[in-house]
Amino acid sequence: MSQNDPAAIESEIVATRDHLRGTVDELAHRLMPKEIARRSVADAKQDLREATTNPDGSLRVERIAAVVGAVVAVVLLIGMLRRHRSS
Numbered sequence: 001m002s003q004n005d006p007a008a009i010e011s012e013i014v015a016t017r018d019h020l021r022g023t024v025d026e027l028a029h030r031l032m033p034k035e036i037a038r039r040s041v042a043d044a045k046q047d048l049r050e051a052t053t054n055p056d057g058s059l060r061v062e063r064i065a066a067v068v069g070a071v072v073a074v075v076l077l078i079g080m081l082r083r084h085r086s087s
Contacts, residue, residue, distance in 0.1 A: 051063060052064055
């Protein structure tokens with residue numbers, strides 16, 4: 001078939017249209033709020049996993065202890081500020 005053959009041109013148009021439809025459907029799926037939320041949660045879980053575990057799967061105790069210490073310090077600071085304000 002030559003490029004001037006109407007059947008070849010029609011076939012190419014159909015293939016391009018199908019490819020474009022698939023691309024548009026994929027973009028629409030990626031932009032759905034539920035899909036965006038799902039990807040965000042998955043990314044956050046992966047980030048947390050990487051921050052708290054070594055490549056061999058063992059816990060990074062020093063990082064976990066630092067976060068726990070920071071949380072305890074913030075809670076104590078808030079408690080002290082509340083007591084000071086109520087006095």
